[in-house]
Amino acid sequence: MNFHAVRAIYAFELGRTLRTLFQSLAAPVISTSLYFIVFGSAIGSRMETIDNVSYGAFIVPGLIMLALLTESVSNASFGIYLPRFTGTIYELLSAPVSAFEALMGYVGAAATKSVILGLIILATARLFVPIEIVHPFWAAAFLILISISFSLFGFILGLWADGFEKLQVVPIMIITPLTFLGGTFYSIKMLPPTWQTVTMFNPIVYLVNGFRWSFYGQSDVGVGLSLSMIVAFMALWVAIIAWIFKTGWRLRT
Template sequence: MNRYAVRAIYLFELSRAWRTLAQSIATPIISTSLYFVVFGAAIGANMNAVHGVSYGAFIVPGLIMMMLLSESISNASFGIYMPRYAGTIYEVLSAPVSWFEILIGYVGAAATKSVILGLLILVTARLFVAYEIQHPLWMALFLILTAVTFSLFGFIIGIWANGWEKLQIVPALIVTPLAFLGGSFYSIEMLPEMWQKIALLNPVVYLISGFRWSFYGVSDVNPAISLGMTLGFMVLCLVIIGWIFRTGYRLKQ
């Protein structure tokens, strides 16, 4: 393993977050805080508990997961698209660095930024609602796995996109709607039976359900299934990225 190359890519990508602190860190925290104010403190005070958990506390894992998905995809897709756009990706590809080492550098930095944001929002949520974490180690595991998995997915989008507008198509038209419909603000058990079955086709349901279980010990789906779905999607993304580097798809054109 070329640790120097991995470290150089990782630190370069991570430094971009500090250079654009307002956009990378402050904006997601402020926008998510507004959800806590409106849905958690204001609306949540007038709603019944869900699975024995106050509504304001119930939506905390869902909001963190929703932010984690969008930020992981955004960080990773922009991180790999910029070298393609500027043409510096050819210098990276010609260097004595394997595709897996390149992947660790870019995806590792994107996932690190997302995890830091997730933890900051977790702390910020305490200012608005009271919550507990029954399984902190599982919470950290779901947080890291989700950040890495969707950073891999964002990496694929960054390679696939051949224009700035395409970087936003998948997150805006697919991932965000799936996150809203994946139980961020409700339990799927509150839906009619037919819609419960349809909701289980949404992969984000499993992510949010498993993450929520680590907080309160309640979930819509077995946590083991949630973990398996996350790992399965991660493996799928790795297979696709491996194929991209072997064939040079959108990298050597």
């Protein structure tokens, strides 16, 4: 294992975050604060509790997940796309660095940034609503595993994209809508039976509800199923990335 290479890639990617600190951290936190002002205060004050949890507190895991998914994908996709765009990817491919080591550096940095962002949003949320995490270990586990899983997906997106505009297509057109429709601002039990069934085909539902269970001990789906979905995502993304490095697809062209 070439730990020097992993550390170099990891440090470079984290350093890039410091150079774009406002875009990387401040902007998502400001957006989340606006959600709390609009949904938590304006709308939440007129709503009853959901499963004995105030509406403002209920949406906290969903808002963290919304930022976590979009930022994980964006950070990882841009991190690997930039070397492809500038041509420095060939230096990486010719260096004594394995695909696994490169993956650890890029995905590790993207996941780290997402976890830090999630913790900052959690701290911001505590300024608006009181929050008590029932299962802190599982909250941390969900936070880390989901960050890694969607950073892997973002890595694939960065290899697939052939232009900067394509880097934004999936986060804006797919990830964000699925997260909004995945129980971020509501319990799926509030939906009519038909729509409850349709919603269960949205994979983000399992992630949001698993993370919410770690906060309040309540979920619309089984926590075991939520963990299984995360593991399945990670296995799928790793298999695709292994195929990409084996075939050189989008790496050498």
